[in-house]
Amino acid sequence: MRHITTRHTEPVADVPLTEPVMLILLSLAERPRHGYAILKDVEAMSDGRVRFSTGTLYGALRRLLEAAWIERFEEDDAARDRVAYRLTRTGKQRLVTEAARLKHLTRLASLRLALKGA
Amino acid sequence: MLKTFFRLALRLYPREYRRTFEAEMLDVLNHREAEARAGGGLRLLSFCVHETFGLITGAASGHGIPARSAEPWLWSLEAPAMVVTFYVLGVVAAHEFGLWGFFFPATYVVAIAVIAASAWIAGRTCTLVRPRRRHYAVVVTALLMSMLIIPGSLRLLEDARAAALLKRPDAEVTFALPGIHVTSFRKAIDPPRTTGLTFSQVFSQGPTAMTLVHHRESAAPPYVALGALLAGSVAFVSRRRLSC
Numbered sequence: 267m268r269h270i271t272t273r274h275t276e277p278v279a280d281v282p283l284t285e286p287v288m289l290i291l292l293s294l295a296e297r298p299r300h301g302y303a304i305l306k307d308v309e310a311m312s313d314g315r316v317r318f319s320t321g322t323l324y325g326a327l328r329r330l331l332e333a334a335w336i337e338r339f340e341e342d343d344a345a346r347d348r349v350a351y352r353l354t355r356t357g358k359q360r361l362v363t364e365a366a367r368l369k370h371l372t373r374l375a376s377l378r379l380a381l382k383g384a
Numbered sequence: 385m386l387k388t389f390f391r392l393a394l395r396l397y398p399r400e401y402r403r404t405f406e407a408e409m410l411d412v413l414n415h416r417e418a419e420a421r422a423g424g425g426l427r428l429l430s431f432c433v434h435e436t437f438g439l440i441t442g443a444a445s446g447h448g449i450p451a452r453s454a455e456p457w458l459w460s461l462e463a464p465a466m467v468v469t470f471y472v473l474g475v476v477a478a479h480e481f482g483l484w485g486f487f488f489p490a491t492y493v494v495a496i497a498v499i500a501a502s503a504w505i506a507g508r509t510c511t512l513v514r515p516r517r518r519h520y521a522v523v524v525t526a527l528l529m530s531m532l533i534i535p536g537s538l539r540l541l542e543d544a545r546a547a548a549l550l551k552r553p554d555a556e557v558t559f560a561l562p563g564i565h566v567t568s569f570r571k572a573i574d575p576p577r578t579t580g581l582t583f584s585q586v587f588s589q590g591p592t593a594m595t596l597v598h599h600r601e602s603a604a605p606p607y608v609a610l611g612a613l614l615a616g617s618v619a620f621v622s623r624r625r626l627s628c
Contacts, residue, residue: 300408301408301409301411301412302411302412302415302416305412305416317434318438319434319435319437319438319439319442320409320412320413320416320435320438320439320442321409321435321438321439321440321441321442321443322438322441322442323412324408324409324442325441325442325446327405328401328404328405328446348411349408
């Protein structure tokens with residue numbers, strides 16, 4: 267009997283976020299950004315550990331757009347027409363939920379490790 | 385040159401995807417290229433490899449094909465194995481039903497295509513072992529295709545092909561593929577010796593013409609292997625899309 271695990275390629279509401287998706291959402295949580303700015307910000311946030319290729323970045327952005335976690339808009343104050351991305355209310359809620367989940371995990375890990383060390 | 389390459393690579397993406405993101409992606413690629421050039425040759429090389437891989441996997445993803453399979457690659461071998469099984473079933477069925485023209489060379493292409501479709505249908509739903517209830521219909525269809533529909537449809541095709549051959553002004557046509565010989569004659573002749581031939585049949589015979597198909601046993605494995613490879617590739621791709 268084969269064992270098959272389902273791989274989620276689309277963002278799903280009740281599934282923990284992957285690190286790249288989390289970083290993109292965090293990048294947009296601060297302020298709206300265009301593609302290149304997201305790339306640079308993600309690199310900076312992860313100390314260069316997460317480096318998207320352009321294809322990967324836009325694949326992720328497309329999925330987030332489809333999930334309505336982010337939205338595109340044209341920047342008004344840009345020197346030339348440039349499309350940027352910002353978090354939607356749903357995206358922000360999802361990010362808050364995920365941050366709370368991670369916070370809980372971190373707290374739990376600290377507690378258990380402290381108990382083990384004692 | 386790099387810009388042209390990236391522009392071409394973006395053509396791999398679905399049209400709708402390109403319409404939405406192409407300009408932005410090119411803009412980002414330009415920025416990153418300038419950055420990489422400033423970093424030296426090695427940085428540029430790394431950039432090219434990284435971006436090329438990213439664009440290809442991104443294009444695959446854009447077409448709905450995840451870059452990584454949801455299961456161990458070993459399971460994908462099921463697809464070619466299934467193709468060979470279907471092929472053998474088809475041969476057995478052809479033999480049982482007396483559909484001797486099954487091995488007419490042109491039909492190999494059709495056989496491979498139809499078998500690939502069978503493999504694709506069955507492969508994508510993981511139905512060979514303990515099929516899910518809702519997939520029984522698919523399994524039955526795939527099996528019927530391999531045992532009845534394939535040889536039956538091939539026979540029809542062969543009849544049409546033979547008729548077309550015999551209508552040609554140069555009715556005496558002989559052509560050969562490795563291990564396979566097809567010969568048309570204006571007038572009926574004695575059937576050839578069958579020793580050493582797996583399938584050597586009078587394909588069609590009238591008072592004034594006949595077509596012979598010779599198929600050497602040794603020719604079967606390469607053709608089956610080719611079919612299995614092609615069909616397995618199709619099924620492999622489809623397997624990567626499944627999530628059962």
